[in-house]
Amino acid sequence: MWSRWMVCVASPVFHRRPFSAARTLPPPSTRAAAVMASSMSNAKQSLSVAVIGAGPAGIISARELLLAGHRVTVFERSSKVGGIWDYRETFDEDDLLGQRASVRGSVYAYLRTNLPREVMGLPDFAFDSKFEGSRDARQFPAHDEVQRYLEAFADEFELLQFVRFGMEVQRCVPVQGHRAEGTVPSTWLRWEVVTRPAAQLQDNEAAASSELYDAVVVANGHYSRPRVPQLPGQAAFPGLLMHSHSYRRPDPFKGKTVVVLGASSSGVDLAEEIANGGAKNIHAGSGGGGSHDSDQIIKAPNLQEFHADGSITLADGSRIADVDACVFCTGHCSAGYIYDFPFLAGTDFVTVEDNRVGPLYQHIFPPAAAPTLAFVGIPWKVIPFPQFQLQSRWIAKVLAGAVQLPSRQEMEQHVADFYASLKATGVPVRYTHRQSDGMQWQYNAWLAEQCGDEPGAAWREQMYKACGQSRKTNASKYRDASLPGAEEAEQAAREEACRARQRAVHHSRDQSQ
Numbered sequence: 001m002w003s004r005w006m007v008c009v010a011s012p013v014f015h016r017r018p019f020s021a022a023r024t025l026p027p028p029s030t031r032a033a034a035v036m037a038s039s040m041s042n043a044k045q046s047l048s049v050a051v052i053g054a055g056p057a058g059i060i061s062a063r064e065l066l067l068a069g070h071r072v073t074v075f076e077r078s079s080k081v082g083g084i085w086d087y088r089e090t091f092d093e094d095d096l097l098g099q100r101a102s103v104r105g106s107v108y109a110y111l112r113t114n115l116p117r118e119v120m121g122l123p124d125f126a127f128d129s130k131f132e133g134s135r136d137a138r139q140f141p142a143h144d145e146v147q148r149y150l151e152a153f154a155d156e157f158e159l160l161q162f163v164r165f166g167m168e169v170q171r172c173v174p175v176q177g178h179r180a181e182g183t184v185p186s187t188w189l190r191w192e193v194v195t196r197p198a199a200q201l202q203d204n205e206a207a208a209s210s211e212l213y214d215a216v217v218v219a220n221g222h223y224s225r226p227r228v229p230q231l232p233g234q235a236a237f238p239g240l241l242m243h244s245h246s247y248r249r250p251d252p253f254k255g256k257t258v259v260v261l262g263a264s265s266s267g268v269d270l271a272e273e274i275a276n277g278g279a280k281n282i283h284a285g286s287g288g289g290g291s292h293d294s295d296q297i298i299k300a301p302n303l304q305e306f307h308a309d310g311s312i313t314l315a316d317g318s319r320i321a322d323v324d325a326c327v328f329c330t331g332h333c334s335a336g337y338i339y340d341f342p343f344l345a346g347t348d349f350v351t352v353e354d355n356r357v358g359p360l361y362q363h364i365f366p367p368a369a370a371p372t373l374a375f376v377g378i379p380w381k382v383i384p385f386p387q388f389q390l391q392s393r394w395i396a397k398v399l400a401g402a403v404q405l406p407s408r409q410e411m412e413q414h415v416a417d418f419y420a421s422l423k424a425t426g427v428p429v430r431y432t433h434r435q436s437d438g439m440q441w442q443y444n445a446w447l448a449e450q451c452g453d454e455p456g457a458a459w460r461e462q463m464y465k466a467c468g469q470s471r472k473t474n475a476s477k478y479r480d481a482s483l484p485g486a487e488e489a490e491q492a493a494r495e496e497a498c499r500a501r502q503r504a505v506h507h508s509r510d511q512s513q
Contacts, residue, residue, distance in 0.1 A: 046400070047071070048213045048215075049065050049073070049214065050169075050191065050216045050217070051065070051072060051073070052169050052217070052219060054074050054075075054076035054082075055221050056082075056385055057376045057377035057392075058376075059150065060122070060385065064395070066159075067396065068393075068400045072162050074159075074164065075193075076167065078166070078198070079166060080165070081154050081163065082147045085143055086105065087147065089109070097228045097241060097246070108248050108249070109248050110142070113146060114479075115467060116463060116467055117129075117138075117139055118139070118489045121149070121493055122385050122497075123456070124500030131148075132156075133148045138479075139479075164195075170195060171192075172194075173192040173347075174347060175190040175191060175192055176189060176190075183401065188371070190214055191373070193212075193216065194209070195209055195210075195211075216374075217374050218344075218376070223337050226336055227338055228328055232306065233306035236307070237308065237310070238308065239323055240326070242325065244262075244270055247327060250274045250277025250278070251277060254279065256279055257280050257325075258279050258283070258323075259303060259312060260285065261330060262329030271294075271297050272297070279296060284298070284299060285302060285329075301316045301318070303315075339352045339378070340352070355433075356429045356430065357375065357378055361411040362447075363375070363379050363391075364376070367415070371405055372399070374395045376391045379434070379435045380433055380435070381436045381440070387444055394451050459488075463489050466484065
């Protein structure tokens with residue numbers, strides 16, 4: 001049974017102690033609801049904000065910025081909201097390893113969520129089967145149900161009017177100088193945002209447009225370019241080499257001998273799907289992804305070397321002959337994908353080193369450009385949508401002047417201390433933004449406190465952990481049986497959404513008085 005609790009809190013949210021990975025946060029102070037109610041009236045300024053991307057992070061950010069009174073423009077290069085959840089059957093047949101980043105998402109035809117829908121949903125917009133357009137009531141629905149949920153969210157809060165579809169952001173150029181109006185500090189950077197129609201990117205003569213914004217929120221996602229290991233003999237291997245990023249259906253592997261490299265969620269799922277699709281044999285990694293049901297799947301050590309005769313050598317020295325294809329499923333969460341921000345080239349505010357985006361204060365603000373440059377959605381191994389909301393809510397309040405950041409020097413020191421703590425505990429650089437082992441709950445609680453928000457409901461964490469345990473026990477079948485207490489969790493999610501809506505109505509009334 002999922003326990004439920006609600007603590008209405010109100011506490012000053014100005015310039016709190018930074019969250020640190022090395023410490024355990026106490027529960028947020030017990031007075032946040034009143035601050036959330038008053039933060040809008042405390043806001044000092046309304047800024048023009050460019051949001052890059054209309055995927056989940058982008059549209060959630062747009063709503064939070066609008067709620068805080070900002071003027072928002074979202075730039076999206078495709079024709080729909082949804083980001084990676086906007087499934088496209090096509091992929092780049094000349095780039096099956098995905099290194100050109102020409103395909104933005106990694107969703108395949110039969111993908112289902114690996115988190116229960118109740119957990120995935122936003123606190124004020126429940127991901128149940130009651131929203132407008134829902135057609136898949138399963139607890140672990142198919143990808144198109146997630147897309148419908150995101151479209152329903154955008155419709156419910158009338159966000160589409162703020163999105164410029166078919167527009168690619170080419171450059172974001174910082175602009176210094178005096179601001180002509182408002183109470184925005186003159187030291188805050190403004191941004192020249194240069195865009196071009198996405199359909200004309202190959203046309204060098206296509207006109208680019210340039211507009212000036214007070215702030216930029218980067219929400220472009222990071223599932224477009226996978227990290228692919230380079231193994232000895234790979235270039236000479238005559239078989240098919242594909243990253244799961246380019247995988248769509250099992251049909252091409254029917255009757256084939258296939259090696260699936262990677263034993264996390266995507267590796268387990270694709271091994272099962274390819275086997276059920278008629279593959280002759282599947283040699284799958286033997287990591288911690290869980291058990292397989294199919295008799296065609298053979299647990300194998302890690303792949304070590306390819307050979308020109310179509311064979312491969314495994315880490316234990318054994319050899320498998322006549323391999324037709326190798327599918328790299330090494331893109332587990334964001335560790336297997338490359339963060340990329342080409343529109344910030346030349347600004348030097350952030351760099352990407354072995355998938356560490358930095359320096360970022362609390363994974364969001366680069367100290368040298370804070371607060372008018374901010375990132376949403378950098379952490380991984382998290383429940384994404386609710387965290388996107390907390391991150392963008394904090395950004396919105398900071399930009400409105402309702403919440404203050406520490407000084408640049410303090411933020412830089414916090415980042416340095418965080419990096420030092422990771423190094424001292426042996427955490428690889430590429431795991432800088434990984435929030436496993438309870439880290440996301442501490443981080444989310446800290447963000448909620450900054451926003452003057454109430455802490456997250458306990459049932460969400462409990463259900464997330466129960467899902468993880470179920471996946472470890474039965475990795476290939478856990479989606480087909482509801483988790484214990486699912487009906488109660490769905491009801492808890494609805495009640496949570498109802499309370500959030502009521503608070504929003506009260507806040508709106510407070511503003512108008």
